[in-house]
Amino acid sequence: MSDTLAHPKAGQATKRLFIKTYGCQMNVYDSERMADVLRPLGYAPTETPDDADFVILNTCHIREKAAEKVYSELGKLRVLKEARGEAGQGGMTIAVAGCVAQAEGEEIMRRQPAVDLVVGPQAYHQLPELLTRTARARGERIGADFAPVDKFDALPAARGGDGVTAFLTVQEGCDKFCTFCVVPYTRGAEWSRPVAAVLNEARALADRGVRELTLLGQNVNAYDGEGADGNPSTLARLAYALADIPGIDRIRYTTSHPNDMSDDLIAAHAELDALMPYLHLPVQSGSDRLLRLMNRKHGRQKYFDLIERIRAARPDMALSGDFIVGFPGETDRDFEDTMDLVRRVRYASAFSFIYSPRPGTPAATMAAQVAPEVAKARLHTLQALLLEQQTAFNQSQAGRILPVLFEKKGRHGAQAIGRSPYLQSVHVDDADHLIGQIVPVEIVSGQQNSLAGRLIHSQAAHLQQRGAVSQAIGAPLRSEAP
Incomplete structure (x- = not known):
């Protein structure tokens, strides 16, 4: 969850904008673009909603608690809005955007009268027009259709903000229809x-x-945008074209589906230096039975085979994943299959959650819902293993020389914080003059969530060193019969 702010054009009246972002990186991108759309109207940043003229909650609908946090925040904003009105401090417009807005727009308007407008994820480019209409009458809800092409065509070419890394949405929507997921219903095809x-x-x-781009999509490796020849491109070909842009030195992408991990994309990881050796490839479960119930359209052996091919192409590839525990019908055996998969793959990082029923999804009405206390115990066990693997991977970097892209100042003196090729946060002293540069750094130690490094000054340092493959990530998987 983060806050995204807009910057006004010079000479325009200042109005204050506060955007609170929930959920995924695509929502962060969307919040940045909402700020871009509103900048020509004179909206300037504010650090808090207390003095904001316009407050936007950009929401996520993946889990139930995320939606409830939105309603809780709306309750606080209602009190703030009323207090400002009573004190004669001017009005406050409140908007709910994103996937909760798409799925529960009418419920939001009914449940929280302080909300002035609701905007789905494919309609936020219409915010300037909506603000004008809302000034006359409350209660606008827009965005029930899915027309991403209209949204992107309407967005300003220029983007605000600063920094050396940026998100770039290249694909939206999902056709996979996993039984637990609301994305096809809130983001469209x-x-x-x-x-x-x-x-x-x-x-x-x-x-x-900007020197590092993270390409975003619900299924980003399913990218098939129209190329210059009028034919569909692939994510691999797009990555090569992006790497030819002067100044773009690093490319990442998320989130991927195993079924869309194509041969040319795997080959690109071996051949394209700009494509970072870090891959987020969710599997959700290690149980074939549960994968069928989830409608994932792949089994554990296909996932293992895919990991083998990826590591053959790029031996130092660091893997990240997503896992759901407590899915309806999950048995102790199913959970142990997940633990076995995690042990064999060895993740550099991962996200894990207790299954959360989402209204309108097939899994929400499945029998044999898992007891909360059982799901919590399984999550604790899984997260302990994932944390052990993450810490081991970070510690395995000690003694290596890694190219680090410095992004911002650290907390202590001239310290700077950057990112390794494996997306780890790297803290280095006496490096704040290097922000925006990619510099060889000797890794001194690895901790649970970050690395500590020191600058080296030898020009003979291997800037793109891949080093020996760590046992933490590179040992071959044991073959398993289908």
Whole structure:
């Protein structure tokens, strides 16, 4: 969850904008673009909703608690809005955007009268028009249709903000229909932006100093945007084109589906230096039975085989994943299959959650819902193993020289914080003059969540050193019969 702010054009009246972002990286991107849309209207940043003229909650609908947090926040905003009105401090417009807005728009308007408008994830480009209409009458709800092409065509070419890394949405929606997931219902069918549009936005980001791009999509490796020849491209070909843009030195992408991990994308990891050796590849469960119930359309052996191929192409690949525990019908045996998969794959990082029923999804009405106390115990066991693997991976970097992209100042003196190729946070003293640069760093130690490093000054340092493959990530998987 983060806050995203807008910056006004010079000479315009200042109005104050506060955006609170819940959920995934695509929501972070969307919040940044909402700020871009509102900047020409004179909206400037504010650090708190207390003095905001316009407050937007950009929401996530993946888990039940995320939606309830939105309603809790709306209750606080209602009190603030009323107090400001009574004190004669001017009005406050409140909007709910994103996936909760898409799924529960009418319920939001009914349940919280302080909300002025509700905007789905494919309609936030209409915020300026909506603000004008809302000034006359409360209660607008827009965005029930899915037209991402209209949204991206309407967004300003220029993007605000600063920094050396940026998110760039290239694909939206999902056609997979996993039984636990609301994304197909809130984001619509899979759709990819044309290559030319992606490259234009990337060039603009490079011109403002961005050196690392993270390509975003609900199923980003299903990307098939129109290429210059009029035919569908692939994510691999898009990555090569992006790497040709001066200034773009690093490319990442998330989130991927195992069924869309194509041969040319795997090959690109071996051949394209700009493509970072870090892959988020969710599997959700290690049980074939549960994978069928989840409608994942792949089994554990296919996942193992895919990991083998990826590591053959890029032996130092660091893997991340998503896991759900407590899915309806999950038995002790099913859970042990998940633990076995985690032990064999060896993740550098991972996200794990207790299954949360989402209204309208097939899994919400499945029999044999798992008792909460059982799900909590399983989650604790799984997270202990994942944390052990993450810590071991970080510790295995000690003694290596890694190219670090410095992003910002640290907390102590001239310290700077950057990112390794494996997405680890790296803390280095006396390096704040290097922000925006990729510099070889000797890793001194690895902790649970970060690395500590020191600058080296030898020009003979191997900037792109891949080093010996760590046992933490590189040992071959044992073959398993289908």
